[in-house]
Amino acid sequence: MPITNVNGIELYYEVHGEGEPLLMIMGLAHNLLSWKKSLPGLAEHFKVIVFDNRGTGRSSKPETAYSIELMAEEAKAVLDAALVESAHVYGISMGGMIAQRLALNFPDRVKSLILGCTSPGGINQIQPDTEVIMTLLSGASIPTTPVEAAWASVPILYSPYFIENHRDSIAEHIETMIEIPTPAHGFMQQLQACLAHDSYNELENINTPALIIHGDADRLIPVENGKMLADKIKDSKLYIVPGAGHLYVIEAQKDVDDILIDFIKKHSVEKKKVK
Template sequence: MKRHLLFFSLLLLCQWAVAQTVPYGNNPAAGKYATVRGVKLYYEAYGTGPPLLLLHGNGGSSKDFQKTIPYFAKRYHVLALDSRAHGKSVDRADSLSFEMMADDCAALLTQLRLDSAYVLGWSDGGITALLLALRHPEKVKKLAATGANLWPDSTALMPELWQQMKRGYQEGKSQTFTDPARKNDWKVFLLDWNQPHVPLSALGRIKAPAFIIAGDRDVIRPEHTVAIYQNLPRAWLWIVPNSGHATLREHAAAFNSKVDEFFRARSILAPAR
């Protein structure tokens, strides 16, 4: 019995060590580029099974899914994407919108000859996931969105974040950015300052089952998260206790398990009206 326990302990230790050494977000063994819609998109592919598209937040990259990829790669073909203007993706355009990024996702799936995928989005990635389901319903099997908002103001965002964004806008709006990197950072900032603009009524057109998630101390107002859930035809809601915006990091084990449960559920009951 002791030998078996020692063996499994060593096995778990080895798996943990491997997970720690994988350079997610900058992994030559898994990284690929796809040119879609005039943009060179970087993504990393892991595992086999049904396709699962991972979408990160503002200013982030596929590296943000270090605690997500190892779990889902056991059961899914995980595609961790760097959105346009983020990470290792190359985007020289002046404009940026959530609609662009949603259309990029659909084009990428088409180029990879994938009819549809499960989608998991965090923050801006959650917004993109909702817009992907709206604009390209055939591409989304189910979606999970954590920390997403539908419009950019103090009715959707917590006051602290909104004040921080207002200060950032005031400081940056009069500057002339000659450094391409800073110009790109400003473009990414303006994405959340100016967008999205998705009316609650539009959510009724989403056909894919949705899992709406937020932390109980998220930067998204809880009533806004609940309103998103209430306006979706088929949805689950989870307000994660003792969690901020980074639900998938702060409570990785529970988060991964619940999202996987949602993806694998055979039926999604409509919420009570």
């Protein structure tokens, strides 16, 4: 079982496929199993590195304070453990915040940057509505089973259309999520790290090619945040997933994976030409 030690904790990671390295960073309270649908197809093209952030999955779950900066250091440590000097980095939601910080603090480790359904944070970000905020806070404060907590979050993670027409897909994803439940303290510590995240005034310092992906029906992190990232990062492209909610990786998985593959291959070729 591949484990690396960093900052006094153990991080679980996996490596799939061969080729250009792609580090994928998952979001709030989710572990690497949430990449289940995308992983096989992406591993046909790239050396895909996935891992469990602190507080989730098979990584350590300390009850001390977490920060996005700390988790970016740990993402770098996963690259070290996988013997990868630099990688294309894809982070969604909280993982996108970690990916921003990784690109800012360790730019030589990032070949290109893909930011999904995420935010620059701070006072400039567009906040979700009150119902979303209350659902998030109750997720850590009201005792429920992992299944109940997962279903309670469905209205803020998926678009109404997807909820109505693809309940089986949602149930399948929830089953995957709760194989290794995230404890309440892990959820809350990650959430507090997200709330403290603020990269807004640093985004212009990101010099790597970037792809911003966002669903236009995202309630958790409204699409205006994705547009803000695209405006602030110089060499970036914005792809809006029409009709998709926060978990566009479930709602539009194949289309988004195809766009991701094309983006990485394009920038892999450009890097080789520059050399």
